[in-house]
Amino acid sequence: MTLTQHDIDQEIAAEHAAYEKRVADGAPVEHQPRRDYAPYRSSVLRHPRQPPITIDVAKDPELVELSSPAFGERDITEIDNDLTRQHNGEPIGERITVSGRLLDRDGRPIRGQLIEIWQANSAGRYAHQREQHDAPLDPNFTGVGRTITDAEGRYHFTTVQPGPYPWRNHLNAWRPAHIHFSMFGTAFTQRLVTQMYFPSDPLFPYDPIIQSVTDDAARQRLVATYDHNLSVPEFSMGYHWDIVLDGPKATWIEEGR
């Protein structure tokens, strides 16, 4: 039996209602998606059934997970954060500037850490061999970038607006346009991979991946804000997106930050 959008819509609504009820009954707000979110079918066989074992980091400041791998200037080149300059010609699409700050839960900037991004081209196609979507590849766009945050935790990318694309979770499934982001913090516990979306995308209600974040306010934190001050005259549209890393860090790292 073919799984339709209507089927998925009903599952999404049921998950959302179940979450609202949990919170109404006193359960804490869930900032993260649950790993067992069935509307996203690929999660069904790929989530643990046993609860995780909790490690209280305050009991042992020597845990290696309280430190982070280091990245530096030799790990990026000057134009790695400009996805429009990686080929001989200009990529097709609407140029955009995406910028914001990488922060920890105390609102402190995370300096000198690696941010990696990847995305589909303006037609909604990834430069990946297993990608089957019949949209044109752009010989002037790969869609991969990386940067190191500055002294204020700031990052800056120039790229083109990615297109939405179909996928096979169910019949007529479409992903809202997004850019994948990967971040490191001051502790390995803060590691984060996620996706940044664009304001007011009409596909949000239909997409089980963004809806896997069942808390409405948390879901909004995945959506960038249009920022006219970031728009570059005669060149690009600007979007602002701050990122806050979860997970405990070593208390001694807080000093001087």
Next chain:
Amino acid sequence: MTKIDTSSPESVLPTPSHTVGPFYGYALPFRGGEEIAPLGHPDTITVHGYILDGEGKPLPDAFVELWGADPDGNVPTTDGSIRRDPATGGYLGRNGVEFTGWGRIQTDANGHWYARTLRPGARGQSAPYLSVCVFARGLLVHLFTRIYLPGDEAALAADPLLGQVDEDRRGTLIAVDEGNGTYRFDIRLQGEDETVFLEFR
């Protein structure tokens, strides 16, 4: 709203995680990701295994990141894991001398991964281990686990985390010694012999 007001702590809330999806393969893996040990280092070990789903099927679209101390138990502070070539825009690979302690390795078409790194030294109250972070299509939030190396039974018995885990599941955190410095560590995301995963508070 995604401009975070850092003047009020209650507004600094975490950015939710998402899956890496199926198409990270041309973006995140890098040349030499699995060759973490400096060339010819005498404390080099090989760790390898499969990543399996709830039906025991291997995942061809997952990757792990390993992070560990050096043989003296010190945390590496050296960058250079993903050195880039400014001339070509490609990867240079590691320099073969410095130990960054971190690597990223994707599974192959059989769902298998391997890495060569340095045998980690003990830190604090813990037995020596490598920290592991697992990412995959279908996994909405990455998973942390640890690879403990067998051999020092006293250290394993005294390890605070292993002491928290039921005896029948403890073995999922301890690699199997295959000889010649090679250790097998399978990661089962779900079902029978499910790997113990961790959360940090």
